Amino acid sequence: MNKPIRVLVAKPGLDGHDRGAKVIARALRDAGMEVIYTGLRQTPEMIVDAALQEDVRVIGLSILSGAHNAIVPRVLDLLAENGMIGVKVVVGGIIPDEDAEQLKKKGVAAVFQPGASLEEIVEFVRNSAAQAA
Template sequence: MDRPIRVLVAKPGLDGHDRGAKVVAAALRDAGMEVIYTGLHQTPEMIATAAVQEDVDVVGLSILSGAHMTLFPRVLQLLREQGRDDILLTGGGILPKEDMEALYAQGVGQLFGPGTPTSDLIDYIKGWFAERQRQESQQA
């Protein structure tokens, strides 16, 4: 099955800074992925609903507000409640290393801090997707 990776990029919460999210969305699009950008001030419920409706492979959250320990787990919980634990939840922002580790332990994918080259995120998503495709083909 050769198809583009579908990614939803979202800005949850009250943070009004979306330049980084737009740069990431453009880089993912340039890398051949289908990207849906939800815009600013999204609730976790809006993000999870959009992810399910759009049948995405990946949700990327951009959080600079400091609310990452609330927002990432809530989106993850909502995706799981809707039976979509197959969606990779990743993202970036101002995230202390210990918080990244705690979120990873809860099931959130790799997270990226300021200044990370977009190529690192692209490689991570492509690698994750290739592994998922390989596992699905083995189960078929």
């Protein structure tokens, strides 16, 4: 039997609105994945460090405060510096279309905007993990 997919769900920045992150974490867990939820106010360094320690294949970042353009590229850079090229980064939250395109160009695997369904997100993470394996 395959090992369960390991996913890190993280909440970077100062924002405390964790409803979305927690719902996603729970949905991924219900789908049989091993979910590590970092809790609030994680710096990019803390997130990448946790991803390394926990040996995850996918990182989900939840950002609602508008700080995504400052935070997400930093996470991508740190992953590259640590040689963690295979780890997929998925971003969810209030991310305008133009920013979503930019983030994807920089290497984010997917951006889920408000209204995305749990099913769609779970499916994407499952497929990304398969590619990252």
